[in-house]
Amino acid sequence: MSWFGALCDDDYEFLGQPDPSLQSSYEHCRDITLTADRAGYDNILLPSGYQLGIDTVAFASAVAPQVETMQLLTAVRMGEMWVPQLARQLATIDQMLDGRLTINIISSDIPGETLESAPRYQRTVEWMKVLRALLNRESVEMHGDFLDLELDPPRIGTVSGTCPPFYFGGFSDNAKQVAAEEADVFLTWPDTVASVGETIADMNGRAAEFDRTLAYGLRAHVIVRETEGAAVDAANRLVSKLDDEVGAGIKAKSLDTQSVGVSRQNELRANASSDGFAEENLWTGVGRARSGAGAAIVGDPDQVLAKLRAYQEVGVNAFILSGYPHIAECQLFAEHVLQRIDHAPLRHSLATV
Template sequence: MTSPTPGTAPAPGTSQTAPGSPSSTAPEVLWYIIPREGAYPWEPAGRRPVDLGYLQQLAGTVERLGYTGALLATDLYDVWPLGSALAASTSTRFKPLLAVHPGLIAPTLLAKMALSFDNLFGGRLRFNVVNGSTSALREYGLHVGHDERYELSAEYWSIVKRLTAGEVFDHKGRFYDLKDAGASFRDLRPVQEPHVPLWFGGSSEPGIEMAAEHVDVYLTWGEPPHLLKEKLDHVRARAAAHGRTLRIGLRLHLIVRDTEDEAWAAADRLLGVTSEETYARQLGGRAGEDGVGWQRQFRQHGGRVPARARELEEYPNLWPGMSLFRPGPGTAVVGSTAQVVERLREYQELGVDTFILSGNPLLEEAYRVAETVLPALGIRH
């Protein structure tokens, strides 16, 4: 019987304990960087002016505070020029996690871009595999249904992995027919082994199967621990069926204050400053979206905007209300420093060894979290 082998070696500072065991080492913690930044950037009034200098300041701050990098999400700016600009202004400690949709550009070209990035910036690139939604991908001329997106993704990233490992090969599959792939940049040698790491989150059966077979770090959104445990147990079982183990990462928003009451007051303020237009835009057309992760998240609030934020607290300190007004991951941990740390440790006990955290504004909250939460997790700058 083949014993499971890890997709990648654990990064420095990450937990290496068995899944479900309390962590004895500090987790890896990344921050979040997008150009729409401010106290409540989903509203024009809550958005601050952001330019290259500001984004580089934010990346430098994230690096100095002890985070190992940042997720650069698909937002106003394309992640490649943004990632290159931030990598050029930081050291090798700052590792950009670039969100990339498979299929929008040829896998051979993406691999060349990745190897170029790693050669220029010291082997820091990581891919966040984003499968998107059927409707969003139509804007780019990619017409694939839910399950077909994952079939495309599996083939696409298997090619990219081989190319970023330095292979030259022919490939004939359902979506791609390649001859001498990698030959034109065979002298552009890989920096990372065995390949540029893949991080990915997907909650549907096809998504979990794709993750189990191909990715290195499985990402998930915040949910009550008993629900998350069920999903992670299933993910691990599917990975084991492929002779693999995966690292587990969790994407969370934090609203941490000195006291619990202050934290929930801050969440109440976010509800109050959000316009009816934003609520309608975010909720009106998305209840039937085909992403299973979004559906799991939507069920936690049902599209209902509460009078007080805490009305949606179905598990201590977990608030799904961020998804009422912003796209993507919408669960926040709301509470005092001690409560937030307790929730994060609870997730660590489920085997989570990596956190991607955020708070608004990104710059100020990066400091707050680094000065309060990170030391309690064993991370110091």
């Protein structure tokens, strides 16, 4: 059970209404992270952006000594940093965390550069292979389209001596093939329970072609209150000051606005009922001002717990949740739901055969 650190300027009381006190900063994102750690979450996603927010790797290294039990799911964009140096940085952070680093692989365009899908994902595969080898303390010989190097691993390694789990998401065929070949945990965005189950079945088949298995994570928002009515009221309040043009502008700042996954989130919202619900307890209003995960699990504690269990039944192993404002919703979910769930962090050996 993971929370979300809003490093990418993604924190609001009213969606689309910037609040300087909630803007991404070291102090604010540190407070979100430490709140989640003290509340008993297993992990926290530290997202990566360029135009939005603060640097992920720098923040992870700063907050790592302050986190007592939680993992840090640190997002890194493949191709953005020279991979041998990235391996050293990540191994250093893992040591600071006493072995609790996890890695979110990002494959969107590097700022200032645009690549077609196929070469971009080819670059991602090459970076992932080399990064995994170096973090496994293995020598590298890679003569690819984007990397051409022969290199021994650096002296510093992770606490376990092995590569932390790679979390990876994407919905195009190219992205799914990369995940099947190189990821450990495949991340999907909020969707109907049946659709998430179909995605997992598809990915199981793709991974089997490489003699591998995957774990699965769901990245979603959550709004939980003591009653269903109060939760729906909180959802409606969140978007009560949102102008659709402002929301579209916020979405357009992301580097992944044209992706297959974002298109699916838009489709989910378009097909929702007039009150924004795509199915029971799955509300799509968040997607009016967010290019990525665009739906929230909304309801009372029993309903939210039942929804999580429904996703578990179709194969979800992990949840990365968020809510607005992030600190308040982190505490509410911990109070009402987290303490009722038997949970533990994913470990290095879980996914890869």
